[in-house]
Amino acid sequence: MANIKDIARVAGVSVATVSRALSTPSLVRPATIERIEAAIADLNYEPNHLAAGLRRQRSDNVIVAVPSIYNPFTSAFVEGIENVARANKMRVLLGITEGDVDALNKFTSMIAGKQADGLILLEKNLPDIVLNPPAKSKLPPMVAACEYPPDLNLPRVRTDNHEASALIVGHLAELGHQRIAAITGPLDQFMSMDRLSGYKLGLLRARIEFDEALVARGDFSLQSGYDAMVRLLDSGAEFTAVACANDEMAMGAMSALHQRGISVPDEMSVAGFDDLRFGAFAIPPLTTVHIPTVEIGEAAMRLMLDSLLQQDHEGPAREVVLPHRLIVRQSTAAPRKKRKKA
Template sequence: MANIKDIARVAGVSVATVSRALSTPSLVRPATIERIEAAIADLNYEPNHLAAGLRRQRSDNVIVAVPSIFNPFTSAFVEGIENVARANKMRVLLGITEGDIDTLNKYVSMIAGKQADGMILLEKTLPDIVRNPPTKSKMPPLVAACEYPPDITLPRVRTDDHEASALVVGHLAELGHTRIAAITGPLDQFMSKDRLSGYKLGLLRARIEVDEAIIATGDFSLQSGYDAMLRLLDADPQFTAVTCANDEMALGALSALQQRGISVPDEMSVTGFDDLRFGAFSSPPLTTVHIPTVEIGEAAMRLMLDSLLQPDQVSASREVILPHRLIVRQSTAAPKKRRKA
């Protein structure tokens, strides 16, 4: 396989000149660039990527910053980004931050170093450059997806989690439930706050008083859903339905209910959020809100491409909102009197 030394030999230049041409083409004479491009083509050394990169001064890499890869939502989101990136001969670099701001800032520095062209953020944490925008240079291409603070302006893709949560509470209220508990996500995340406020909106619309005693906080994991469900049952066993801020926590809640001998949906209705693939195969199959997770990733990548190809036409306030819908399965039903444990 050809390498950078082979390119230098065929082009009749030094290895340093080839390296400079690839990283900072503005510092290399146009005639030399042409010879290097011709050598890349002759050697078939990633011709579509490197030769085009020389002309456009782009790496054709996009970083996707995520806190973790263990959440199925994240996997589906990255799948959508990869779909569009591959079709446009772009490469996806996955940056796992674990919520660490220094790690996130290092990924941003890769854009300044021409190792990447932009970044898509699925993060509650934002890089320093967003909180303190540069005054003498342009903001690097950044796109936020799902997680973003309302006081920061970035191009973004999201669903209306507020209305989606109200919708699922409305479904439970229509079935006749008047004591509806909630298991939220971590409340330092904007998405979790939206889903909690939507839950309260749904109660308000159904003329049901909000009871903070039957609201428990989780962290979007199976274990946290299980633990939160047990806390709710120990604190107030009178509620007849629980809405969970994601499907993983709903599955954890189902496990806790099974352990306590509480039948779903006969004695307790349970809803999730996101409509991840496993929800249709839980026992019973999970009523949930469908969030087009793959499509969110695809839309975020298209917005990134627009930011790269037409930077003057993509406003920092540009927002893409994708539709949600309620998926009714067998985990919800009209309330019945619960057996005594």
């Protein structure tokens, strides 16, 4: 069975350094702690009380703040966090805010009370301690994912929503569509604003004039996609394609089109965003932009682990930007038929 000498040998440090890392990790360089943690994992030491010692005076709990649990994007994101947390013997506490800032403030109070070690935010709001940081006091470990202001100085992870949205519009323009509508998310969210600005950028690159009448607002739900498409159809605006700011709204939009007897993609092309699992099984299968949602959660948890090991870090916070890619399926095609009046 492995012992502290084995850990020191594999990590390439002295027994005293391992002992110091276990008892007072703040006195040991983060890179050295990482080597010791890796040695513990390599030796498969059980029970893993050495690894636990590296987290002394910690709860091993991380709170994940989300506005709702009903969005499949959220589920995939939390799955990624759980993957990395489980591998590092940490627990994930799910906090549902429903947009309530007071809930976020309670979560930061839990960190202050040692009930949790850090907070991962998939949430447009920020806790008061971030907006009005106390003088001469460090912020608790926090990581922001996807939905945050561009000047936020917290560790953060995202994809390039702006370019991804432009990519899907470019795909529709390359097929020959000149009248491309948009169904947006709520425009009080940074992610929604980025996707709308990317839609406009895609039009600009394709030399298509932006038309406000072709933009309908949703809230990322199936129902809002359905309702937004109904409004677009009832407005009398002419369009042959629609770029939706997420897959759920695209599915809702296709349902509205089906009820109106409008064929996808023969009379209307529909594109989504996120590449949620059910999109490939839609009728017809949904063209979309793949966002690596599980990987975003995994990256957020890794940033949290880094923050817990480097709480004295100063300067600009680290940002991770993960790649996106276009997934072309059967819901988009070149304009073939003139759309019948709905």
